[in-house]
Amino acid sequence: MTSGLLRRPERADVVVVGAGIVGLAHACEALARGRSVVVVERDERAVGASVRNFGHGCVTAQDGTALAYARTARDTWVRLARSAGFWLRESGTVVLARAEDEMAVLEEFHALRGEEAVPLDRAGVEARVPAGPDVLGGAWLPMDVRVDPREAVPAIAAWLAARGVRFLWGTAALTVEPGLVRTSRGELAAGHVVVAVGHDVDRHFPEIADEAGLVRCGLQMMRVRGPAAGAVDAAVLSGFSLMKYPGFASCPSLPALRDRLTGEHAELVAAGLNLMLTQRPDGDLTVGDTHAYARTLDPFGHEHLDQGILAQVANLLGGPLTVRERWRGVYASAPGRDFLVATPAPGVQVVSVTSGVGMTTAFGLAPAVLDGLLA
Known part of the structure; x- marks a missing residue:
């Protein structure tokens, strides 16, 4: 200093x-x-x-200018990791689908993006990440990268x-x-x-x-012990994620998916859940996250939302989770x-x-x- x-x-x-x-x-x-x-x-x-994020270079799920910037940034991340000597994985993202409408959105996204969004059946998912019994299949987004922020x-x-x-x-x-x-x-x-x-x-x-119209977006996030099933090499997104990223917005099946998840998990959808996880180099998982918006954020977390996140992640991966850390993320948000x-x-x-x-x-x-x- x-x-x-x-x-x-x-x-x-x-x-x-x-x-x-x-x-x-x-x-x-x-x-x-x-x-x-x-x-x-x-x-x-x-x-x-x-330093409070997933360390996820989420390239493919972007759209428009953000997608163009993300594609450029990916190449820079790879070069910098080699030059500066930090850990980086070019392992992509697996989107896990636990319902037919989620599979439909991913098939439509594949039609839009081709080999940037490779469809996976249940066996294809299991070859890449652990999967709970409710997982039907998913998609692999090979362009995405991961770092430990x-x-x-x-x-x-x-x-x-x-x-x-x-x-x-x-x-x-x-x-x-x-x-x-x-x-x-x-x-x-x-x-x-x-x-x-x-x-x-x-x-x-x-x-x-x-x-x-800039406000702060507050996130509830956690670090949990990694699953006994082994490595989670790719980043993992879920059906909740399909509602959060602009790349999926034009998929015709998305409104039906949104209606179903809102009916089944109204509180989590209202909290803006983007159910996702990434694995750290030490094997632990970063999981989350909910979204709350205000110019001045409430500093207090809500345990029932953390428990909702943990239950959903356990269902995705098929096993119980042990929390090691909790924190509030924060970033800038502006409408449109x-x-x-x-x-x-x-x-x-x-x-x-x-x-x-x-x-x-x-x-x-x-x-x-x-x-x-x-x-």
Whole structure:
């Protein structure tokens, strides 16, 4: 951690405010373009959305601009894992179907995406992941990747620091204006500024947050002991997931699926459950997650929702679960948009992923942002 006041004058071609995955992606891209970079981060390490997630590069289930960014980002993730030395699995995602309407949606999705969504029967599912007795079949999305976010995010920061990017940890950005960032440790002259503070856009530029309708999305998530059945190499999605990702939205069978799940699991659907899991390198599973939206989130979790998640995961995998950790995830959300990119002043860009796919898309978003900012 940097301590003491900044020596003056200090200047960087690009100052990035925020050391989460979106900020790191912009630092990586600016460095690749030969620019000097300083990253300002209020905490001593990244502790927000970038390390509280599934570590899932969920490429195929995206649509539109997010899908294009996700495809670009996938290639960058693979390259960075080799360069920075963090764990990554190119094992894809298995979507488990426990009802005929879920199978129908997956068949329709295969018709749209071809070999990016490979249909699986029950035996095909069992060859890839453990499956409970209710699982009929599913689909394999081979483009998706997995990382351990608790390892990958600090590894990328260390890799950048070793290549000359300066990190000011434990340093709050107080004000941002053209050519200047005033911090709790002094002033930074900046050729350009990227403000990548996730759900905290309103702390710096409330008018931008207000115009976008930006709120915080709170998630209930858990780490559980891995199943006795063995490795879960792919990420795992469920029928609940089909209602959450835009790639499935045009499937004709989706409304019937939504009606059935709402009738059978009204509370979980109302809580925005995206029933999914990923396996960590140590064998434990990250499972979740519910979604609650507010400008200021209730800090308290709801045990009945955690129990609902655990029961559903146990049914998917066919076995009981032991909880090791619980936490509240949080990310920025804005209605009708996946990304918030705004220019509050010349040379200043506010960037936030507002749909919960920062890990999936950040390394595709950053080149597009810097194309405009540095032009």
